[in-house]
Amino acid sequence: MASSELERERDYVHSLYSRLDELLEDARVRLDAVRRENAGGTHQNRSERDAFARIYEDRVAQLRQVDERLAFGRLTLADAPAGAEHHYIGRIGLRDDDQRPLLLDWRVPQARAFYQATAATPLGARARRHLQSAGRDVIRIDDEIFDRDLLDDASDSLQGEAALLATVTAQRTGRMVDIVATIQAEQDAIIRSELAGALVVQGGPGTGKTAVALHRAAYLLYSHRERLSSNGVLIVGPSPSFLQYIEQVLPSLGETGVVLASLGQLFPGEEATDEDAPEVAELKGSLEMVDLLKRAVRSRQIVPREAQVIDVNGERLTIQPSVIHSAMQRAWETRKPHNVARVTFNKAALSSLTRLLADQLRSHGNTIEDSDLGWLREDLRTSYDVRVLLNTAWLPLTPQKFIRDLYARPAWLAELTPTWSEQRRALLFRGRDADFTVSDIALLDEAAELLGEVDLAADARKAERKQQRKRDIANAEQAIRNMRVEGLVDARSLAEGFEAQVYRGTTAEQAAADREWTYGHIVVDEAQELSPLQWRVLVRRNPLKSFTIVGDVAQASAAAGTTSWSGALDPHLGRSWRLEELTVNYRTPAQVSEVAEEVARAHGLDITRSRAVREGEWPVFVTLGQPVEAAVVSAIREDRTRGSGAVAVIATGEVRGRLTAALSREFGSEVGVGAVGLTRAIAVLTPQESKGLEFDTVIVAEPQSIVDEHSRGASALYVAMTRATQRLYVVADSDLPVGMPRP
Numbered sequence: 001m002a003s004s005e006l007e008r009e010r011d012y013v014h015s016l017y018s019r020l021d022e023l024l025e026d027a028r029v030r031l032d033a034v035r036r037e038n039a040g041g042t043h044q045n046r047s048e049r050d051a052f053a054r055i056y057e058d059r060v061a062q063l064r065q066v067d068e069r070l071a072f073g074r075l076t077l078a079d080a081p082a083g084a085e086h087h088y089i090g091r092i093g094l095r096d097d098d099q100r101p102l103l104l105d106w107r108v109p110q111a112r113a114f115y116q117a118t119a120a121t122p123l124g125a126r127a128r129r130h131l132q133s134a135g136r137d138v139i140r141i142d143d144e145i146f147d148r149d150l151l152d153d154a155s156d157s158l159q160g161e162a163a164l165l166a167t168v169t170a171q172r173t174g175r176m177v178d179i180v181a182t183i184q185a186e187q188d189a190i191i192r193s194e195l196a197g198a199l200v201v202q203g204g205p206g207t208g209k210t211a212v213a214l215h216r217a218a219y220l221l222y223s224h225r226e227r228l229s230s231n232g233v234l235i236v237g238p239s240p241s242f243l244q245y246i247e248q249v250l251p252s253l254g255e256t257g258v259v260l261a262s263l264g265q266l267f268p269g270e271e272a273t274d275e276d277a278p279e280v281a282e283l284k285g286s287l288e289m290v291d292l293l294k295r296a297v298r299s300r301q302i303v304p305r306e307a308q309v310i311d312v313n314g315e316r317l318t319i320q321p322s323v324i325h326s327a328m329q330r331a332w333e334t335r336k337p338h339n340v341a342r343v344t345f346n347k348a349a350l351s352s353l354t355r356l357l358a359d360q361l362r363s364h365g366n367t368i369e370d371s372d373l374g375w376l377r378e379d380l381r382t383s384y385d386v387r388v389l390l391n392t393a394w395l396p397l398t399p400q401k402f403i404r405d406l407y408a409r410p411a412w413l414a415e416l417t418p419t420w421s422e423q424r425r426a427l428l429f430r431g432r433d434a435d436f437t438v439s440d441i442a443l444l445d446e447a448a449e450l451l452g453e454v455d456l457a458a459d460a461r462k463a464e465r466k467q468q469r470k471r472d473i474a475n476a477e478q479a480i481r482n483m484r485v486e487g488l489v490d491a492r493s494l495a496e497g498f499e500a501q502v503y504r505g506t507t508a509e510q511a512a513a514d515r516e517w518t519y520g521h522i523v524v525d526e527a528q529e530l531s532p533l534q535w536r537v538l539v540r541r542n543p544l545k546s547f548t549i550v551g552d553v554a555q556a557s558a559a560a561g562t563t564s565w566s567g568a569l570d571p572h573l574g575r576s577w578r579l580e581e582l583t584v585n586y587r588t589p590a591q592v593s594e595v596a597e598e599v600a601r602a603h604g605l606d607i608t609r610s611r612a613v614r615e616g617e618w619p620v621f622v623t624l625g626q627p628v629e630a631a632v633v634s635a636i637r638e639d640r641t642r643g644s645g646a647v648a649v650i651a652t653g654e655v656r657g658r659l660t661a662a663l664s665r666e667f668g669s670e671v672g673v674g675a676v677g678l679t680r681a682i683a684v685l686t687p688q689e690s691k692g693l694e695f696d697t698v699i700v701a702e703p704q705s706i707v708d709e710h711s712r713g714a715s716a717l718y719v720a721m722t723r724a725t726q727r728l729y730v731v732a733d734s735d736l737p738v739g740m741p742r743p
C-alpha cells in the first residue's frame with residue numbers, strides 16, 4: 001500500500017516536471033522569436049524587444065531555479081468533490097493548458113493549511129503529506145492525519161518531523177538554503193502576517209528568524225506584487241559576509257528584485273566595512289549626534305563680525321553684518337536644508353545688495369531707473385567680491401566633506417561641544433583621509449538630510465523620467481496586445497524594461513543608487529545591533545513604516561545596539577509595532593545550546609529560552625591549559641574523526657591573528673579569514689563576523705578574551721557558541737569564563 005502510494009506520488013511529481021519542461025521550452029521558443037523579431041527598427045522597437053527578451057530570460061531563469069524540490073507537499077481537503085480533494089504545494093504555481101491548477105504556489109492562501117493545520121485546528125484539511133525528493137524522484141512520503149478521534153492533541157508537535165529533521169541535520173555548505181518545504185506553524189503565521197506596520201520577531205539563536213524574514217519577503221512580494229515591485233524591498237543585514245550567506249535564498253524562491261545591503265552600504269556611493277572601536281561606535285550611533293550635526297550645520301552659516309567692503313566694477317560698497325543676517329533670517333524661515341535654503345539666502349542677499357548699490361549710485365548723482373536694477377543685480381551676482389562674501393557666509397557643503405571636517409578640526413568640534421570632556425571629543429578625531437566606518441554611514445545620511453541637495457538638472461531629469469514612464473506604460477500595453485501575451489506579462493514591469501534600456505536599470509538597481517528612494521517594505525535582520533541613528537536612516541527610507549524586524553536582544557553585541565525592543569523602536573515607530581516570538585531552536589543541538597545558555601545566564605544575560613528540536617550526538621568539548629594554537633589544530637583533527645562539514649574558528653583580537661597564522665601553516669588554502677572563509681573548509685571569524693551564520697563545527701578560542709573585549713562581550717560569546725549545528729569545541733590556554741564547564 002505504502003509503496004504504491006509512493007509510486008503514485010512519484011508519477012504525479014514526474015507529470016509536474018513534464019509540465020515545467022513544457023513551460024520552459026515555451027519560454028525559450030518565445031525568447032528566440034522575440035530576439036529574431038524587429039532586429040532593426042526604431043529605437044522604441046528595439047527597446048521593446050529587449051524588454052520582452054528580458055522578461056522571457058527572467059522566466060527561463062525562474063523555471064530553472066525551481067527544479068530542485070519543485071513539489072514538496074500535498075494537502076487533502078475534508079470537504080472537496082471527488083477528484084479535487086488533493087492540493088499539491090510547491091515552489092511555484094503550475095496549471096495545465098485548460099488553466100486547471102496542478103501545483104499551488106506555497107504563498108497562495110489555500111496553501112496556508114499545509115503549514116498551519118493541526119489535529120486541533122485542521123483548517124479544512126483531512127491530511128497533510130510531505131514529499132521528500134532526490135533530484136526529480138520522490139523517495140519518501142510522510143503522512144499526518146488530522147482525525148481527532150484517532151489522535152492525541154498534536155498541536156504542539158512539529159510538522160513533517162522526518163523532513164524537518166533531515167533538513168536540520170544536513171551538512172552545511174556555507175550558504176543558507178530555503179526552508180519552504182518545512183516551515184513550521186509559528187513561523188508561517190509570521191511569514192503571512194499583514195504588510196502594514198512594523199512586525200518585530202524576537203527569538204533565541206537558531207529559531208529561524210533569518211529564514212522567516214526571507215520567506216516573508218518572498219511572500220509579501222508575491223501577495224503585494226503591484227505595490228512592492230515598483231517601490232522595492234530592502235533587506236538589511238549586519239555584514240557583507242552575512243549577505244553572502246543569505247543571498248541565494250530569495251532567488252531559490254523565484255524572487256530576484258530585492259536590494260540586499262549591509263549597514264555599511266546604506267549611503268549610495270560609500271561602501272564602509274571597517275568598524276569603529278565600541279565606545280566610538282556607541283557615540284557615533286547616539287541621538288546626541290543629531291543635535292551636534294544640527295549645531296555644526298548652523299555654525300557654517302556665518303554672519304561676519306564687522307562690516308565688509310566689497311568692490312563691484314570699481315564701486316566700493318560697505319556691507320553691514322545686519323544685511324547678511326536678515327538674508328539668513330529669510331533662508332532660515334524656509335526651514336529647508338542648508339544647500340537648498342542657500343538659494344533663498346543668495347537671492348535675499350543679492351536683492352539687498354542691489355538696493356544698496358542702487359542707492360549709493362544715486363547718491364553719487366547717477367540716474368538709476370527700476371529697469372536698471374536687473375543689470376545691477378547681474379553685476380553683483382558675477383562679482384568676485386560678492387561671491388566670496390556670500391560663500392564665506394553660506395558655503396555649499398557635501399555630507400562627506402562636512403563629516404570629514406568635523407572629525408579633523410578639533411577646534412571646531414570643541415566650539416560645538418562645550419560640555420564634552422576632551423576624552424569624549426577625542427573619540428571622534430580622525431585624519432581627513434581616513435576611510436569612513438560603518439557607523440559613519442548613518443552620520444553621512446543624517447548630514448545629507450540636514451544639507452540637502454540642489455541639482456536642478458537632476459530635478460528636470462526626474463520630471464522627464466516620470467513623463468517617459470507614462471508613455472512607456474501606454475506603449476507596453478499596446479505591445480502586449482500586439483504580441484498576444486496578455487496575462488503572462490504586465491505592462492508596468494514591461495515598461496520598467498523599456499526604462500532600463502534608456503535610464504538606470506531595474507527597480508532594485510535604481511533604489512540602491514538613490515539615497516532618497518523610499519521602499520515599500522524593509523526587512524532588518526540582527527536588528528538588535530542597530531544604533532538609534534541607524535534606525536533613523538531606515539525610517540527615512542520607509543516613511544510608511546512597513547517593517548519586518550528580526551533579532552534577539554540577548555545577542556546584542558554591538559556597543560550601540562539595544563537590549564530592549566521598546567527602547568530601540570519607540571522613539572522611531574511609536575507604539576505601533578507588534579511583537580511575535582519564535583520558540584523552537586532548529587540549529588543548535590540541546591547539548592550545545594544548554595551550555596551556551598548556562599554561560600550566558602552566568603553573565604547576567606536575559607536570554608530568550610527556546611526548545612531545541614534535537615538532542616545532538618556530542619557534548620561540548622572543552623580544552624584548558626594548552627597553548628591555544630596547538631589546541632585548535634588538534635580540535636580540528638579530532639573533529640575530522642567525528643564527522644565532516646564546515647568548521648568555524650571564532651576568536652578575537654590578537655588571538656585571531658596568531659590562530660590564522662598557525663592554521664594556515666597547518667591546513668594551507670583550506671583556511672579563509674572573514675567572508676572568504678565561508679567558501680573554505682575552515683573559516684576564521686570574529687564573533688561579529690559570525691553573527692547570523694552557522695557551521696557544522698564551531699571552535700571558540702580563548703572565550704574569556706571575547707568576554708573581556710568590551711561591555712557586550714558576554715553577548716558576543718553567546719553568539720559565537722550558538723553557531724554550531726553539530727559540534728562545539730571551547731579552547732582556552734589559562735582562563736575559562738564563569739558558567740563554562742571545566743574539562
Ligand SMILES: Nc1ncnc2c1ncn2[C@@H]1O[C@H](COP(=O)(O)OP(=O)(O)OP(=O)(O)O)[C@@H](O)[C@H]1O
Nearest residue numbers: 179182183184205206207208209210211586587692
Ligand atoms: N522550519 C524549518 N525547517 C528547516 N530548517 C529550519 C526551519 N527553521 C529554521 N531552520 C534552520 O535553522 C537554522 C537557523 O535558522 P536562522 O539562521 O534563520 O535562525 P536565527 O533565528 O536567525 O538565528 P540567529 O539569531 O542565531 O542568527 C537554519 O539552518 C535554518 O535553515
